[in-house]
Amino acid sequence: MKKNALYAQSGGVTSVINASASAVILEARKSKKIVKVYAAKNGILGALREDLIDTSKESKKFIESLQFRPGGVFGSCRYKLKDINENLLEYERLIEVFEAHNIGYFFYNGGNDSADTALKISQISNKLNYPLQCIAIPKTVDNDLAVTDCCPGFGSVAKYIVTSTIEAALDVESMCETSTKVFILEVMGRHAGWIAGSSCIAQESHPNAPHIILLPEVNFNQVKFLAKVKQMVKKNGFCVIVASEGVKNSKGKFLAESDSVDAFGHSQLGGVAPYLAGLINKKLKLKNHWAVADYLQRSATHLSSEVDRIHAYQVGKKAVQYAMKGFNGVMPVIKRKSSSPYKWEIVPAPLKKIANVEKKLPAGFIASDGFGMTNKARQYFKPLIGGKSKEIKNTNYQAGKMEMIPKKLKAWR
Amino acid sequence: MKKNALYAQSGGVTSVINASASAVILEARKSKKIVKVYAAKNGILGALREDLIDTSKESKKFIESLQFRPGGVFGSCRYKLKDINENLLEYERLIEVFEAHNIGYFFYNGGNDSADTALKISQISNKLNYPLQCIAIPKTVDNDLAVTDCCPGFGSVAKYIVTSTIEAALDVESMCETSTKVFILEVMGRHAGWIAGSSCIAQESHPNAPHIILLPEVNFNQVKFLAKVKQMVKKNGFCVIVASEGVKNSKGKFLAESDSVDAFGHSQLGGVAPYLAGLINKKLKLKNHWAVADYLQRSATHLSSEVDRIHAYQVGKKAVQYAMKGFNGVMPVIKRKSSSPYKWEIVPAPLKKIANVEKKLPAGFIASDGFGMTNKARQYFKPLIGGKSKEIKNTNYQAGKMEMIPKKLKAWR
Numbered sequence: 001m002k003k004n005a006l007y008a009q010s011g012g013v014t015s016v017i018n019a020s021a022s023a024v025i026l027e028a029r030k031s032k033k034i035v036k037v038y039a040a041k042n043g044i045l046g047a048l049r050e051d052l053i054d055t056s057k058e059s060k061k062f063i064e065s066l067q068f069r070p071g072g073v074f075g076s077c078r079y080k081l082k083d084i085n086e087n088l089l090e091y092e093r094l095i096e097v098f099e100a101h102n103i104g105y106f107f108y109n110g111g112n113d114s115a116d117t118a119l120k121i122s123q124i125s126n127k128l129n130y131p132l133q134c135i136a137i138p139k140t141v142d143n144d145l146a147v148t149d150c151c152p153g154f155g156s157v158a159k160y161i162v163t164s165t166i167e168a169a170l171d172v173e174s175m176c177e178t179s180t181k182v183f184i185l186e187v188m189g190r191h192a193g194w195i196a197g198s199s200c201i202a203q204e205s206h207p208n209a210p211h212i213i214l215l216p217e218v219n220f221n222q223v224k225f226l227a228k229v230k231q232m233v234k235k236n237g238f239c240v241i242v243a244s245e246g247v248k249n250s251k252g253k254f255l256a257e258s259d260s261v262d263a264f265g266h267s268q269l270g271g272v273a274p275y276l277a278g279l280i281n282k283k284l285k286l287k288n289h290w291a292v293a294d295y296l297q298r299s300a301t302h303l304s305s306e307v308d309r310i311h312a313y314q315v316g317k318k319a320v321q322y323a324m325k326g327f328n329g330v331m332p333v334i335k336r337k338s339s340s341p342y343k344w345e346i347v348p349a350p351l352k353k354i355a356n357v358e359k360k361l362p363a364g365f366i367a368s369d370g371f372g373m374t375n376k377a378r379q380y381f382k383p384l385i386g387g388k389s390k391e392i393k394n395t396n397y398q399a400g401k402m403e404m405i406p407k408k409l410k411a412w413r
Numbered sequence: 414m415k416k417n418a419l420y421a422q423s424g425g426v427t428s429v430i431n432a433s434a435s436a437v438i439l440e441a442r443k444s445k446k447i448v449k450v451y452a453a454k455n456g457i458l459g460a461l462r463e464d465l466i467d468t469s470k471e472s473k474k475f476i477e478s479l480q481f482r483p484g485g486v487f488g489s490c491r492y493k494l495k496d497i498n499e500n501l502l503e504y505e506r507l508i509e510v511f512e513a514h515n516i517g518y519f520f521y522n523g524g525n526d527s528a529d530t531a532l533k534i535s536q537i538s539n540k541l542n543y544p545l546q547c548i549a550i551p552k553t554v555d556n557d558l559a560v561t562d563c564c565p566g567f568g569s570v571a572k573y574i575v576t577s578t579i580e581a582a583l584d585v586e587s588m589c590e591t592s593t594k595v596f597i598l599e600v601m602g603r604h605a606g607w608i609a610g611s612s613c614i615a616q617e618s619h620p621n622a623p624h625i626i627l628l629p630e631v632n633f634n635q636v637k638f639l640a641k642v643k644q645m646v647k648k649n650g651f652c653v654i655v656a657s658e659g660v661k662n663s664k665g666k667f668l669a670e671s672d673s674v675d676a677f678g679h680s681q682l683g684g685v686a687p688y689l690a691g692l693i694n695k696k697l698k699l700k701n702h703w704a705v706a707d708y709l710q711r712s713a714t715h716l717s718s719e720v721d722r723i724h725a726y727q728v729g730k731k732a733v734q735y736a737m738k739g740f741n742g743v744m745p746v747i748k749r750k751s752s753s754p755y756k757w758e759i760v761p762a763p764l765k766k767i768a769n770v771e772k773k774l775p776a777g778f779i780a781s782d783g784f785g786m787t788n789k790a791r792q793y794f795k796p797l798i799g800g801k802s803k804e805i806k807n808t809n810y811q812a813g814k815m816e817m818i819p820k821k822l823k824a825w826r
Binding site: 072179205292300 | 422425426428455458482483484485486487488489490491492575576577579580581583584585586587588590591592593596598617618619620684686687702703704705706707708709711712713714715716802808809810811812
């Protein structure tokens with residue numbers, strides 16, 4: 001019997017998550033087993049609320065254009081389903097919605113939380129005797145999913161950080177004699193330093209920045225840090241620092257939340273750069289500037305890595321193909337076969353191995369002084385930012401029709 | 414008699430200042446009156462110190478590639494010559510250096526301070542009977558030079574801000590139900606709101622952000638601001654704010670330096686975004702994120718506006734042509750003939766009209782509520798961000814030979 005498919009986005013968006021959406025919809029349109037692809041509005045909340053967008057109403061052109069569209073086109077959310085034992089109702093509601101709309105395939109596009117949710121939904125549907133195939137599609141700028149070599153979304157952020165670091169370093173270099181000596185770029189990465197680490201690729205360009213990389217994996221040592229800044233300014237005339245938002249002190253507390261410096265008052269992360277700037281002002285009296293890339297880094301489709309976009313597209317396409325082959329509770333993951341030349345393939349991996357696991361930077365990637373990356377890391381990062389950027393011809397993004405299907409159930413909650 | 418030319422960069426660099434350098438050198442190479450173009454290392458300081466780079470040693474390919482190179486390739490500086498009455502020695506030293514190296518043409522690439530310096534040097538050379546032609550070449554991301562319709566460097570920053578605002582707004586829109594409701598992008602502009610104002614072009618794309626633009630020209634009114642944020646979140650589900658670093662309170666004090674909120678402790682500008690975030694946290698309790706673009710915006714050659722780059726190139730070229738025609742104490746400026754289709758030409762303007770004058774946003778560009786731009790402003794900004802972006806094929810920037818010519822004088826100071 002032919003079934004409908006449901007696609008949902010989860011958690012923080014990336015500049016290529018819509019490439020996965022595009023692939024799922026286009027590949028499903030080719031399938032003889034799938035009637036329609038519905039997209040949950042604002043992620044899993046849309047599934048619970050029966051807020052389902054009928055993607056069959058969207059033109060092929062619109063769906064294709066999603067490959068180059070920032071944000072999450074159907075909406076995403078930060079909402080983690082509770083454990084089955086704690087809240088069976090939510091899972092039962094999902095199955096009820098799936099049943100009401102003849103949904104036989106669920107594609108959940110997210111990180112390790114979402115892998116866990118997809119796994120649980122697949123287990124509960126089995127328990128309730130509702131035939132459902134759950135496939136999780138990897139996505140996260142944090143690059144912290146287990147099993148897969150890399151995560152769609154990460155390569156584009158890496159390209160943004162590398163490009164921005166090179167450009168800002170050339171700027172600072174030109175002015176350093178009479179102006180800014182230290183430049184700090186704060187990047188995402190709360191618990192894993194993949195994004196900050198990737199900035200090492202910028203060192204291949206003149207003027208060899210960044211000189212210091214700060215990672216959540218390495219406890220911040222103020223004395224060593226200040227000595228390194230001083231040394232770099234003496235040697236180069238200036239110092240460029242790329243700092244993860246999640247840099248921690250020796251007590252495991254985020255620097256951005258630390259009380260030891262009075263640089264700011266709020267506890268939300270995103271303040272490592274001003275924290276470090278305050279420290280450098282106070283202790284070294286060196287003129288400095290800082291930038292916080294925040295959402296700009298993960299939404300910069302204009303700088304997205306072609307390799308990353310192809311990864312994002314291919315995992316979406318494979319997800320549908322796996323579903324058609326009868327797979328359940330798996331995620332298409334990227335397996336690296338060679339770094340130079342870059343060769344890779346997509347293989348299925350069981351969600352059990354991915355759910356709730358967080359992959360940090362391997363120790364072998366971090367230079368012995370804790371302020372840089374090794375050649376091994378360089379080999380890893382380099383191919384992920386490869387390929388062309390998207391030429392910005394038209395940034396007049398359209399909203400899409402976003403036609404909702406009629407609800408059949410009682411309102412949820 | 415054939416003479417050498419001296420080219421120097423001044424003040425904050427832009428993503429297209431090297432396009433002007435490229436044009437000056439290539440055009441001068443064609444001239445029969447100019448022997449060599451020297452470039453002052455680190456701006457006017459290099460001229461005072463006799464640190465002169467022989468650009469004739471650089472390949473044509475390298476000089477051409479400068480059109481797409483961030484930063485200031487010969488170095489720039491923040492160093493304003495004192496008034497002639499206060500410090501005649503500096504001016505005499507410059508003339509001494511010019512004489513020692515047979516320099517008959519001085520091209521000074523900068524903002525209104527530099528226009529003033531070029532004017533004074535031209536006057537003093539006249540007084541000292543040293544034959545010199547001084548031409549200032551416009552450059553500033555701040556877009557605050559008088560007479561010229563726009564300043565090379567500005568269009569590219571505007572394009573960066575427009576692109577980033579659209580991308581971040583699409584990101585925030587996707588997540589706003591359960592996550593960030595307010596996003597703040599802090600941009601440059603200490604005294605004039607041209608950069609923040611240009612973000613209005615982003616409103617042509619879905620989802621019509623920014624919803625609020627904060628300018629140095631409009632005193633910050635906390636009550637009105639918070640009401641507007643609340644209203645925008647209610648209406649759209651989220652609110653995107655673009656704020657000039659130079660937003661001031663009703664007493665004319667920079668918000669980023671204000672004591673009224675304890676969000677941070679340092680007095681350096683570049684803290685309006687965290688200030689506003691603190692305010693929104695405290696008064697509206699709305700989840701927010703903020704980004705500070707800082708140097709990324711003015712060094713982003715990968716996003717530079719083609720129109721802007723052509724402007725930068727053409728003012729450099731015209732500067733040499735004006736010198737060859739015998740002009741002195743002038744600046745090639747951009748004169749707009751039509752906005753749509755965009756038509757412009759370059760004409761000479763006397764430095765007297767430009768030196769030390771700061772052009773702010775005209776009142777007719779600012780919407781009546783002070784939080785947006787008028788259609789007149791839109792017509793002004795639109796063509797300046799036009800044309801293609803540069804495809805990033807190779808970011809492996811090289812240092813150049815940067816061969817210094819032998820010194821002939823005593824060390825300066």
